[in-house]
Amino acid sequence: MRERIIQVSTELIKKFGLRGFTLDDIxxxxxxxxxxxxxxxxxxxxxxxxxxxxxxxVEKQRVLQEIERCSTWFDKLNAILSVYSYPAIPFRVLNELQRFFPSEQERIKEIRCFREQMAMSVLEEGIARGDIRNDLDPAIMLLTLTKTVLSPMEDEFLSSNDITINQLLEQMKKLLFYGILNR
Structure with missing residues (x-):
């Protein structure tokens, strides 16, 4: 029964948000x-x-599973930046979570820190192999990645531009990895 309650609650959260669903609904x-x-x-x-x-x-497990399948540092970095499962907490609910349930922010922060640690390790691997420029500080690279790709996305931006989170992430990765100039 516990699992069923969680399953129904998850669907209600997706539909109505964290504050919009009630125990009566469940x-x-x-x-x-x-x-x-x-x-x-x-x-x-x-x-x-x-x-x-x-x-x-689930998020941590999915990232680890995707990294396990990768053979190159670039594929690993791509996996770290691409895997977003959040089956119970869609992006649009994260802002609500932050505003009204601040005690839960620690768990969201844990995911972000986990991803950052994994990304730093992969960036250092790319630098050691000579594939990533060594004149750039990996901490600044990580900051750039974190502030763009690893940060929660605004649902308003996504809906007003009629794009999905996956489309946004793909465009952000292209911009970060290849820039805006034709070469």
Whole structure:
């Protein structure tokens, strides 16, 4: 039943956002009493915390799986910059999470730090192989990547420009790796 509650809650979050779904929505959807729901999750915040933790765990696992499949530093970096699963927390919900559930930001920060550590290791590998310019500080490269590709995207930007998160990430990677000039 716990898994079913999380599954239904995840769908409601995707549909209505973190603040838009209610425990009544869950009990109605699952035809259960609030008393039964409270056995598994004493509060809405506890339920959200569980969903965020699971999303963080899935995200880390997916990045590691994708890196495992890669043979070159460039493919690894591409994987780090491309894998966004967030099955329970779409990008548009991250701003809401930050504003109204600040205690959950630590988990989101964990994902970002994990990705940054992985990316730094891959950048250093590229420098050591001579594929990445060694006159650039890898910390500044990482900062650039973090501030552009690894940061949460604004849903408003995506919808007003009629693009998906994957299209945005691909364009950002092209811009970072190849610049704006024809060569």
């Amino acid at each position: 009990t109605s959807e699952l035809s259960m009493s609030k008393k039964t729901l409270y056995k598994y999750f004493p509060s809405k915040n506890d339920l959200i915390s569980e969903i965020v933790q699971r999303a963080a765990d």
